[in-house]
Amino acid sequence: MSELLNVPTMAEFMAQGKQPEVLFWVGCAGSFDDRAKKITKAFVKLLHKAKVEFAVLGTEESCTGDPAKRAGNEFLFQMQAVTNIEVLNAYEVKKIVTACPHCFNTIKNEYPGLGGNYEVMHHTQFLKALLDEGRLTIEGGQFKGKRITFHDPCYLGRANNVYEAPRDLIKKLEAELVEMKNCKRTGLCCGAGGAQMFKEPEKGNKDVNVERTEQALEVKPEIIAAGCPFCNTMMTDGVKHKEKESEVVIMDIAELIANAQDL
Amino acid sequence: MHYLPNILFAIALIIGAGYFAKHVKKLIRNIKLGHDIDVSDNKSQRWKNMAMIALGQTKMMHRPIAGMLHIIVYVGFIIINIEVLEIIIDGIFGTHRIFSAIGKPYGILIGAFEILAVLVFVSVIIFWIRRNIIKLKRFWKSEMTTWPKSDANIILYFEMVLMTLFLVMNATDAPFQDMNSGNVISQFIAPWFGSLSESTLHVIERAAWWMHILGILVFLNYLYFSKHLHILLAFPNTYYGSLKPQGQFDNLEAVTKEVRLMMDPNVDPFAAPAEGTETETPAKFGASDVQDLNWLQLLNAYTCTECGRCTSECPANQTGKKLSPRKIMMDTRDRLEEVGKNIDLNKGTFKEDGKQLLDNYITQEELWACTSCNACVEACPVSINPLSIIMDMRRYLVMEQSAAPVELNSMMTNIENNGAPWPYNQMDRLNWKNE
Ligand code: SF4
Numbered sequence: 001m002s003e004l005l006n007v008p009t010m011a012e013f014m015a016q017g018k019q020p021e022v023l024f025w026v027g028c029a030g031s032f033d034d035r036a037k038k039i040t041k042a043f044v045k046l047l048h049k050a051k052v053e054f055a056v057l058g059t060e061e062s063c064t065g066d067p068a069k070r071a072g073n074e075f076l077f078q079m080q081a082v083t084n085i086e087v088l089n090a091y092e093v094k095k096i097v098t099a100c101p102h103c104f105n106t107i108k109n110e111y112p113g114l115g116g117n118y119e120v121m122h123h124t125q126f127l128k129a130l131l132d133e134g135r136l137t138i139e140g141g142q143f144k145g146k147r148i149t150f151h152d153p154c155y156l157g158r159a160n161n162v163y164e165a166p167r168d169l170i171k172k173l174e175a176e177l178v179e180m181k182n183c184k185r186t187g188l189c190c191g192a193g194g195a196q197m198f199k200e201p202e203k204g205n206k207d208v209n210v211e212r213t214e215q216a217l218e219v220k221p222e223i224i225a226a227g228c229p230f231c232n233t234m235m236t237d238g239v240k241h242k243e244k245e246s247e248v249v250i251m252d253i254a255e256l257i258a259n260a261q262d263l
Numbered sequence: 264m265h266y267l268p269n270i271l272f273a274i275a276l277i278i279g280a281g282y283f284a285k286h287v288k289k290l291i292r293n294i295k296l297g298h299d300i301d302v303s304d305n306k307s308q309r310w311k312n313m314a315m316i317a318l319g320q321t322k323m324m325h326r327p328i329a330g331m332l333h334i335i336v337y338v339g340f341i342i343i344n345i346e347v348l349e350i351i352i353d354g355i356f357g358t359h360r361i362f363s364a365i366g367k368p369y370g371i372l373i374g375a376f377e378i379l380a381v382l383v384f385v386s387v388i389i390f391w392i393r394r395n396i397i398k399l400k401r402f403w404k405s406e407m408t409t410w411p412k413s414d415a416n417i418i419l420y421f422e423m424v425l426m427t428l429f430l431v432m433n434a435t436d437a438p439f440q441d442m443n444s445g446n447v448i449s450q451f452i453a454p455w456f457g458s459l460s461e462s463t464l465h466v467i468e469r470a471a472w473w474m475h476i477l478g479i480l481v482f483l484n485y486l487y488f489s490k491h492l493h494i495l496l497a498f499p500n501t502y503y504g505s506l507k508p509q510g511q512f513d514n515l516e517a518v519t520k521e522v523r524l525m526m527d528p529n530v531d532p533f534a535a536p537a538e539g540t541e542t543e544t545p546a547k548f549g550a551s552d553v554q555d556l557n558w559l560q561l562l563n564a565y566t567c568t569e570c571g572r573c574t575s576e577c578p579a580n581q582t583g584k585k586l587s588p589r590k591i592m593m594d595t596r597d598r599l600e601e602v603g604k605n606i607d608l609n610k611g612t613f614k615e616d617g618k619q620l621l622d623n624y625i626t627q628e629e630l631w632a633c634t635s636c637n638a639c640v641e642a643c644p645v646s647i648n649p650l651s652i653i654m655d656m657r658r659y660l661v662m663e664q665s666a667a668p669v670e671l672n673s674m675m676t677n678i679e680n681n682g683a684p685w686p687y688n689q690m691d692r693l694n695w696k697n698e
């Protein structure tokens with residue numbers, strides 16, 4: 001299936017001598033992971049709907065270096081960071097939005113010390129701002145009255161104190177937002193952070209994502225909302241492990257909003 | 264002979280304070296073994312944090328039961344110590360209840376102390392029950408070996424005894440009971456001693472008085488060996504605690520320098536160092552021992568109360584992995600103590616002992632189990648950051664030892680070659696838009 005999306009690049013904007021309103025940092029998962037690509041597209045559709053002039057770096061984008069840094073490889077991280085910052089600064093980027101909390105945290109907090117200063121927003125914050133400015137309307141549609149629980153990504157929540165933007169958006173869907181026993185500042189990790197995504201877990205008696213999925217299933221949601229491509233994968237695996245995939249789906253906030261209006 | 268008690272008291276005081284000063288000096292020396300970091304920014308926010316977190320105990324209230332009990336013991340501890348001031352003056356000058364000269368307010372003050380003493384006593388009993396009878400899980404994790412468990416109980420017994428002595432001292436103080444002001448609790452204890460002669464009563468009162476003050480001096484000197492050190496160190500520790508977002512990890516400066524050199528086309532990497540520049544010994548990346556950490560991380564280790572809030576929130580620990588952030592802090596302190604003793608024995612310089620924090624205390628298995636989720640940092644009531652130590656040790660493993668797990672090595676190779684943690688080509692990064 002191919003539905004051609006209009007996704008302009010920074011290079012194209014530059015060629016026309018224009019600056020987009022915001023740079024959409026897609027991230028590695030958003031670019032390559034099959035599940036995360038759907039989130040990327042949902043977000044792009046919302047950007048178009050709200051008539052946001054955005055651009056991506058496309059093939060000029062490279063890993064932020066987050067997994068390398070959390071694995072302890074500061075060298076590789078800084079090489080990645082310095083390279084990315086060179087590209088971003090050459091395009092005079094001012095504002096960045098991303099659907100990945102890891103990219104968000106790294107660019108927002110760790111790039112400034114290496115010469116990269118930008119206004120960085122997580123896509124839930126950005127969507128919330130569009131809503132507040134009246135550029136985007138959110139309807140409940142198919143999600144009206146649905147039981148939805150939100151899993152806080154560590155790098156959005158505790159790491160950067162963003163707890164409300166995603167919740168405000170869910171409430172706008174007129175859905176029933178239910179909280180897990182561990183949420184917000186005590187939210188349990190999905191198990192992917194700190195480069196765990198890329199390795200087998202150490203010996204223990206359970207996988208972290210299964211533990212977290214059990215916490216989510218306790219509140220009997222129809223949908224587990226996520227705000228991070230890695231959490232999405234981990235929770236999806238957890239639900240499969242509990243053989244509940246026919247009852248519970250995992251969806252990114254951007255997908256919820258896009259699907260609600262049949263985008 | 265008349266002055267003998269005063270002299271004995273002064274000697275006890277000098278010995279107690281002297282030993283304490285010695286311990287404080289050692290503490291500062293050990294903490295300074297860590298390398299320097301700059302914490303001179305934003306003083307007003309730092310004072311605020313200290314006032315809120317250490318003085319105001321805001322983070323303790325996230326767990327309301329323990330939080331309330333802790334506040335009672337803490338407030339009791341501070342306020343009842345005003346009484347110690349009177350004891351010291353009385354002890355040195357041979358006076359008796361010198362502050363009673365202020366009249367009625369004295370009664371109110373002592374009355375408040377007595378009520379607090381009972382509240383503290385009851386709270387401490389509940390703490391003891393939580394640890395020893397209910398056996399709350401976080402007090403029985405594997406790093407809570409014999410000594411940490413005994414340490415916690417010793418502190419509780421100390422407080423029970425001190426509070427009892429305080430009340431007995433008041434109850435057997437005949438002139439004080441005659442004043443009948445401020446003896447809100449002790450008036451009910453006094454009848455227990457009713458059958459005793461006045462002189463026996465006086466002996467008991469003096470004994471309680473002496474044991475109370477000597478107990479406090481012993482307690483003061485016990486701190487250095489105990490998790491109870493937090494009653495002092497919580498203050499500097501919350502003051503110096505990080506003000507940055509928890510997700511922000513420091514960028515290693517030594518690495519920045521090298522990366523800049525590598526990326527700068529104008530620098531000839533094979534050029535001889537310019538005349539006059541000293542050849543720096545290359546910095547060690549990351550930490551394998553306590554001296555590689557910074558002093559704030561070492562202060563963190565001494566401040567840890569071993570409460571286990573961090574560990575009980577840790578996703579790795581909850582799912583049965585070996586990692587426990589509390590153990591990271593306890594190991595760091597134990598190793599630092601070992602290094603300190605080594606320095607004492609070797610006249611002020613550290614003699615290689617073939618041990619280090621990595622492997623001898625903290626295993627690689629623990630380090631690799633961390634998801635860097637910050638739950639431990641968020642949970643800690645005194646602003647300790649176990650994650651920063653874990654990260655520094657991972658840095659050592661990866662950058663000095665190339666000892667990352669195999670899968671992580673291939674992830675990093677992918678980033679290096681393709682700009683993504685998976686083996687996809689950077690040129691395909693925008694393919695999604697047409698799929
Ligand atoms: S950051 Fe690491 S040590 Fe701390 S709670 Fe999370 S997994 Fe455990």
Ligand code: SF4
Pocket residue numbers: 566567568569570571572573574588589592642643644645647649
């Ligand atoms: S690090 Fe903090 S939370 Fe963990 S045991 Fe020590 S004091 Fe408690």
